[in-house]
Amino acid sequence: MIKRLTxxxxxxIGGSLAxxxxxxxxxxxxxxxxxxxxxxxxxxxxxxxxxxxLDPAEAVQGADMVVLAVPLGAMRAVCAxxxxxxxxEAALTDVGSAKGSVVEAVREGFGEMPLNFVPGHPIAGxxxxxVSAAFPGLFHGRRVILTPLETSDLGALARVRTMWExxxxxVETLSVAHHDEVLAATSxxxxxxxxxxxxxxxxxxxxxxxxxxxxxxxxxxxxxxxxDPVMWRDxxxxxxxxxxxxxxxxxxxxxxxxxxxxxxxxxALLEIFQRAKAARDEFCQ
Amino acid sequence: MIKRLTxxxxxxIGGSLAxxxxxxxxxxxxxxxxxxxxxxxxxxxxxxxxxxxLDPAEAVQGADMVVLAVPLGAMRAVCAxxxxxxxxEAALTDVGSAKGSVVEAVREGFGEMPLNFVPGHPIAGxxxxxVSAAFPGLFHGRRVILTPLETSDLGALARVRTMWExxxxxVETLSVAHHDEVLAATSxxxxxxxxxxxxxxxxxxxxxxxxxxxxxxxxxxxxxxxxDPVMWRDxxxxxxxxxxxxxxxxxxxxxxxxxxxxxxxxxALLEIFQRAKAARDEFCQ
Ligand SMILES: NC(=O)c1ccc[n+]([C@@H]2O[C@H](COP(=O)([O-])OP(=O)(O)OC[C@H]3O[C@@H](n4cnc5c(N)ncnc54)[C@H](OP(=O)(O)O)[C@@H]3O)[C@@H](O)[C@H]2O)c1
Ligand SMILES: NC(=O)c1ccc[n+]([C@@H]2O[C@H](COP(=O)([O-])OP(=O)(O)OC[C@H]3O[C@@H](n4cnc5c(N)ncnc54)[C@H](OP(=O)(O)O)[C@@H]3O)[C@@H](O)[C@H]2O)c1
Numbered sequence: 001m002i003k004r005l006t007x008x009x010x011x012x013i014g015g016s017l018a019x020x021x022x023x024x025x026x027x028x029x030x031x032x033x034x035x036x037x038x039x040x041x042x043x044x045x046x047x048x049x050x051x052x053x054l055d056p057a058e059a060v061q062g063a064d065m066v067v068l069a070v071p072l073g074a075m076r077a078v079c080a081x082x083x084x085x086x087x088x089e090a091a092l093t094d095v096g097s098a099k100g101s102v103v104e105a106v107r108e109g110f111g112e113m114p115l116n117f118v119p120g121h122p123i124a125g126x127x128x129x130x131v132s133a134a135f136p137g138l139f140h141g142r143r144v145i146l147t148p149l150e151t152s153d154l155g156a157l158a159r160v161r162t163m164w165e166x167x168x169x170x171v172e173t174l175s176v177a178h179h180d181e182v183l184a185a186t187s188x189x190x191x192x193x194x195x196x197x198x199x200x201x202x203x204x205x206x207x208x209x210x211x212x213x214x215x216x217x218x219x220x221x222x223x224x225x226x227x228d229p230v231m232w233r234d235x236x237x238x239x240x241x242x243x244x245x246x247x248x249x250x251x252x253x254x255x256x257x258x259x260x261x262x263x264x265x266x267x268a269l270l271e272i273f274q275r276a277k278a279a280r281d282e283f284c285q
Numbered sequence: 286m287i288k289r290l291t292x293x294x295x296x297x298i299g300g301s302l303a304x305x306x307x308x309x310x311x312x313x314x315x316x317x318x319x320x321x322x323x324x325x326x327x328x329x330x331x332x333x334x335x336x337x338x339l340d341p342a343e344a345v346q347g348a349d350m351v352v353l354a355v356p357l358g359a360m361r362a363v364c365a366x367x368x369x370x371x372x373x374e375a376a377l378t379d380v381g382s383a384k385g386s387v388v389e390a391v392r393e394g395f396g397e398m399p400l401n402f403v404p405g406h407p408i409a410g411x412x413x414x415x416v417s418a419a420f421p422g423l424f425h426g427r428r429v430i431l432t433p434l435e436t437s438d439l440g441a442l443a444r445v446r447t448m449w450e451x452x453x454x455x456v457e458t459l460s461v462a463h464h465d466e467v468l469a470a471t472s473x474x475x476x477x478x479x480x481x482x483x484x485x486x487x488x489x490x491x492x493x494x495x496x497x498x499x500x501x502x503x504x505x506x507x508x509x510x511x512x513d514p515v516m517w518r519d520x521x522x523x524x525x526x527x528x529x530x531x532x533x534x535x536x537x538x539x540x541x542x543x544x545x546x547x548x549x550x551x552x553a554l555l556e557i558f559q560r561a562k563a564a565r566d567e568f569c570q
Contacts, residue, residue: 123498143498185486186499190506192542193478195561200531200538201470202564211568213408213428214471217509218569221475224502225565229558236546236554246485247543251536253485257477258532261521269521273514276480279487280510283496284503 002027002163006063008056008078009034010043013095013122014069015134018048020167023136033059034070043131056081063087065163068094068102072234075102079109091156092117093163097183097231099147099176101238116156119147121179122169123187127226140168147176184242188235189250192243194225195232287312287448291348293341293363294319295328298380298407299354300419303333305452308421318344319355328416341366348372350448353379353387357519360387364394376441377402378448382468382516384432384461386523401441404432406464407454408472412511425453432461469527473520474535477528479510480517 005021007014010032021027032040032049033056040052053059060066060082068075075096086092092114096102099119107113124142126133144164148157161171174182201210236243260268290306292299295317306312317325317334318341325337338344345351345367355363360381371377377399381387384404392398409427411418429449433442446456459467486495521528545553 125502145498182491182495182498185489185495186503190482190503193482193539194506195558196538196542197475197478197535198561198565199557200535202560203538204470204534206467207564208568210467210470211564213430213467214569217410218471218475220505220508221479222565222569223505225561227562229555229562232558233551233554237549237551240546240549244543244546247539247546249489250482250485251539251543253481253488254478254532254536254539257481258529258536261525261529261532264522264525266518266522269518270514272484273480273517275487276483276510277512277514279492279496280483280507283493284499284507 002065002159004029004031004063004065006031006033006059006066007049008059008066008068009070009074010040010049010052010131010134011069012125012129012131012133012138014067015043015046015048015131016136016138017067017069017095017122017167018043019134019136020139021163022047024166026163026166031059031063039131046131046134048131048134057085060085060087060090063090065159066090066092068092068096071231072096072098072101072105072238076105076109079106083110086114088116090116091153091159093120093146093160095120095122096238097121097187097235098239099179103149103176113149113151115151115153117149118152118157118160119149119176120160120164121145121147121183122164124169125227127223127228129228129231137168139164142169144169144171145179146171146173147179148173149176180239180242181245184239185246188239188243189246191224191227191232192236192247193250194222198222198225287350287444289314289316289348289350291316291318291344291351292334293344293351293353294355294359295325295334295337295416295419296354297410297414297416297418297423299352300328300331300333300416301421301423302352302354302380302407302452303328304419304421305424306448307332309451311448311451316344316348324416331416331419333416333419342370345370345372345375348375350444351375351377353377353381356516357381357383357386357390357523361390361394364391368395371399373401375401376438376444378405378431378445380405380407381523382406382472382520383524384464388434388461398434398436400436400438402434403437403442403445404434404461405445405449406430406432406468407449409454410512412508412513414513414516422453424449427454429454429456430464431456431458432464433458434461465524465527466530469524470531473524473528474531476509476512476517477521477532478535479507483507483510
């Protein structure tokens with residue numbers, strides 16, 4: 001049971017977490033904090049939080065669980081603002097889509113690594129953002145990856161794990177570096193490819209016609225290009241190295257396909273497409 | 286009203302067309318023809334066709350509408366096999382995903398361009414293939430692009446148009462070259478990117494783990510990589526030039542994104558992502 005949960009950034013992820021825990025009845029009080037009073041009032045009116053404050057130091061008073069659910073670029077400033085105000089027994093976690101940069105931001109913001117900090121990342125989301133898009137079932141049946149540090153307190157780890165399990169999520173642990181590599185491949189790269197494709201088509205002369213004849217597969221394929229541009233800029237900057245590495249591998253693979261088409265090498269194309277279809281069918285039916 | 290419809294290739298597209306026309310009650314008899322008696326018997330048992338033959342010349346006897354719904358690579362051989370057997374009043378059309386290559390194949394197969402030939406392409410499909418995946422509603426509300434030639438008989442054009450309208454499709458016309466350019470951008474390129482991404486990940490050392498952490502967006506994004514590899518090989522070979530052109534443009538755009546990440550140029554990334562999101566949201570809600 002969480003007595004007082006403080007959530008920084010009551011948007012899609014932070015809001016959904018609060019709603020899920022309230023629905024599960026495992027959280028006594030939720031305090032919200034961010035920059036905009038209007039957004040916080042909206043969260044209050046939706047019943048997502050019990051109260052709010054614009055003052056980070058006040059927000060963490062008496063909290064036994066503190067969740068950083070702000071954009072990656074805002075993590076450091078929030079930590080700096082709560083430094084010295086966090087109760088020693090409070091567990092601290094975050095939901096950032098890249099983990100190495102958050103670990104760095106937390107260390108910088110606090111001036112040292114808080115022992116109760118357990119980095120986390122729910123593998124769940126939609127293309128929408130803001131508290132109006134939040135819903136309690138967002139994490140149900142989805143994975144949450146925790147990337148505990150060598151310094152992470154085991155009690156704090158257990159409490160963060162329990163919190164996510166109470167949302168219906170399946171919790172797993174990975175190292176920070178491994179998380180960032182895997183997510184670069186499965187999430188960050190696909191988003192960049194989709195943004196790149198839509199931008200590429202949008203810049204063509206006949207863009208209206210191009211999109212007019214786009215079929216069902218195109219809609220699915222490009223849905224992730226409707227995601228929040230600011231969040232994706234942050235992710236690109238935060239997970240730069242791992243993304244550049246998978247991007248380089250991908251561009252090589254695309255080069256293989258291109259050269260096979262140029263050379264009219266049907267066998268090479270068939271081999272690539274068959275291997276891809278087999279992998280897709282095996283792993284994601 | 287079609288008296289006798291002959292369909293070459295009673296698979297996903299050919300089978301769905303037959304089912305849609307029978308459901309609409311606008312087709313008296315459907316004759317199926319392909320290579321495999323087993324597949325044709327399956328079509329008969331599902332009630333998709335009234336009878337079948339393995340002999341193309343026999344299949345077109347007395348037909349007033351002939352539809353080529355075989356893979357792109359098989360169009361020419363089917364035409365050569367029915368040359369001299371088609372009734373002069375029969376309308377001839379196809380459903381191939383690229384049009385320039387089919388026009389060429391028909392001309393070669395017949396030794397000249399049949400005046401009643403009207404190329405066509407339904408912008409509808411699934412990742413499945415074969416008659417077992419066919420269903421009568423496949424074309425409902427979807428676009429069908431006809432690309433009539435200068436030589437195309439206007440009566441044949443009208444009959445092909447009416448046939449597709451009776452499936453619930455919206456029929457439009459484009460030139461052959463324009464169709465191939467637009468489809469290269471909206472359909473062929475996305476499929477190649479998805480095949481390339483899945484293949485790229487499948488070849489990584491940690492492939493099981495990679496796919497394990499793939500989230501919902503990844504499933505949508507890669508669904509089209511489950512499509513038939515043979516069909517996509519054919520499309521790559523058939524629409525080679527238009528595909529290579531859009532692929533080159535796309536690789537340049539990906540290079541822009543990569544360089545912006547390398548240079549940690551958040552403004553450039555934000556601009557690309559915002560433009561893409563705006564275009565996606567405008568055209569494909
Ligand atoms: N969306 C996804 O698919 C997804 C999935 C997994 C993880 N994540 C991660 O979750 C985090 C939040 O993403 P989200 O999708 O929930 O975004 P969101 O819906 O836009 O919510 C972000 C929240 O942060 C607040 N905020 C923004 N800048 C702030 C600042 N400088 N100081 C304090 N609060 C600030 C905003 O409220 P105010 O406007 O009132 O400040 C808003 O409530 C990000 O770190 C992201 O990487 C996202
Ligand atoms: N799937 C899509 O999303 C989609 C969308 C629009 C257009 N198209 C086009 O539609 C056409 C058919 O695609 P589909 O998805 O319907 O494929 P499909 O389900 O695999 O059906 C193809 C049919 O063609 C027959 N066939 C294959 N090779 C043949 C040959 N050499 N001679 C005679 N018959 C042959 C097959 O039957 P046997 O095995 O008995 O020969 C099968 O019935 C292709 O030209 C494709 O470009 C497909």
